[in-house]
Amino acid sequence: MRSPLEARRDAGQQETRPWKVHAVTELSAARSRMLRMLEGLPEDALTRQHSPLMSPIVWDVAHVANYEEQWLLRALGAPAFTDAAFDAVYDAFRHPRATRSHLPLLSPEQALAYAARVREASLDWLSRLPEDSDAPLLRGGFVFGMVAQHEQQHLETLAATLQLMTSHVYRPAASPRPRPARTAQHELFIPSGPVRLGSDAAWAYDNERPAHTVDVPPFLLDAHPVTNGDFVVFVESGGYEDPRWWDPQGFAWIQSQGIRHPLFWEPQENGTWLRRRFGWWEPIARDEPVQHVCWYEADAYARWAGKRLPTEAEWEKAAAGSDIRPRTFPWGHTPPTASHANLSGDTWGPSPIGSYPTGQSADGVWGLLGDVWEWTSSTFNGYPGFKPYPYREYSEVFFGTEYRVLRGGAWASAPVAVRNSFRNWDYPIRRHIFAGFRCARDAR
Known part of the structure; x- marks a missing residue:
């Protein structure tokens, strides 16, 4: 009860x-x-x-x-x-x-x-x-x-x-994840217009404040995050060897580190791929969002696909919709439940795309919250009128071009720390975090 x-x-x-x-x-x-x-x-x-x-x-x-x-x-x-x-x-x-x-x-x-x-x-x-x-x-x-x-x-x-951890085998008891019918990737048109970025809610962090309005031009956004199956094509087509797709610093970094695929992946002699998940190996699930890719990898894939990463303003516009009262979550103002998104850490991994129809945004974008953090093209800076509170070390000391913004939360994120306005950030080389991405494209 x-x-x-x-x-x-x-x-x-x-x-x-x-x-x-x-x-x-x-x-x-x-x-x-x-x-x-x-x-x-x-x-x-x-x-x-x-x-x-x-x-x-x-x-x-x-x-x-x-x-x-x-x-x-x-x-x-x-x-x-x-x-x-x-x-x-x-x-x-x-x-x-x-x-x-x-x-x-x-x-x-x-x-x-x-x-x-x-x-x-x-x-x-x-x-x-x-x-x-x-x-x-x-x-x-x-x-x-x-x-x-x-x-x-x-x-x-x-x-x-x-x-x-590799010194001990950790096999957590995972809650079952949905198994939807096969879902196709497609683009959605996000119309131009104002979006209210940030939040003045009682529990919002300082970097979400103050809420303010910006105009965002029209753009196209992938309806789902990029999947493992999508990313395999990039890997197997030589994407990691072709400097055309990479930020020069990123290409120099992957060359120096010998990186040729996402973290925790391992190619097999028969042409298949395995991944390590909490101490055991399993075939990659091609219908799940790719995770453990850094910003450089996400940016390179987007360029290879003829697209780009969304800005954080575009991401939040897609999540908030065009309502007079911007949505707190993509589906509205009701706090997340297990029917909306894969959050709370109980599944111990992303769900296949298309798993949460009630979590769609007003424009029909799926999976904006949960499953994987989504890299954006934006660097981490304070909003106009930002004031550090209650201490500088939560946000302000990280402002600058060194960090890239992630949005949306992952399967390991808690609902209390996930909302349309929540901003995460990390170095563009970080791969161990539960991060993936989706692509965008100019509509003009």
Whole structure:
């Protein structure tokens, strides 16, 4: 039987219910997911550095708890458990990921106990706070939303770490994915007009603010993300060897790294392809969105196909539609459910294209949220009037041409951290993240 909280969430009332209820629901969902993900992993798997790109898992567990202690307890006037020296160990900006295994980290048992202690104190403190506070951190429950999203974003990072892990076989119990009829790729015309970019919603991050309107010329957009089957054609036609399709820096990089196909793919002597998924090998599913490709690979494929990557304004226009009130999600304002998109991490992989008809946008675009993050052509910068809040290190320090924007979330993303306005970013060489893409084309 569903609890009252679950019933209200399923009914899509998260924007109207009291923010305290919403905060408890999302914090609890994040912690339950963390414990499910870590269940059964031996201590060595939790403490080992599986890749220089990622932290030891146990660092992420304690970091999430320390972040929560700083923002849901200390910043709101509650007593502290730890001190500045402890904070420094779990400061993501002080210690690069490749060096974190050398820090004096808590053991897995200690880290989980610390996380549980902080959570208990946070919920107790939450019960004492006023629902209608005008304090900036509490307005609409912003700081609780920030912490819930932060934990879920780290759980997506943990999923990427588990995919990189080779010292232990990790075979999570996956929820079944849809198996739709074969779906053909096609282009959709997105008309010109204004689009309201960003969000002023209570739980929106600073880089989504302020909401503002821009005009977008007409364009054509692929109805679905590029699939593994599509991408195999690019690989087998010599796409990785032909500099015509590549950004010069990207081509130099793949040449230096010896890259000839997406990460975790392996060609077979009989001409087929296998991929490694969380410790085991399986044939690539040709009808699933391609993932583990970097921006350079996505850009090269788009050029080879006679197209390009969409800008983030184009992507958000396709998702928001032309309604007077822009849609929060491609299908409308109802929060995501399992019928709308592949989110929450339970499937442990993308679903075939055409799996979620109720998740289509007003213009008929499929799969804009979930399955794979989608690379855009845009670099990461603040919107006009941007103000860092509540700290510069979430967004502002990353602004510039060094990073490319991704949109839409992946199968490993949580619904609380997915919406039309949500902006992700990474280096154009990143391949271990759950990223794919779709192509666009000028309509003029």
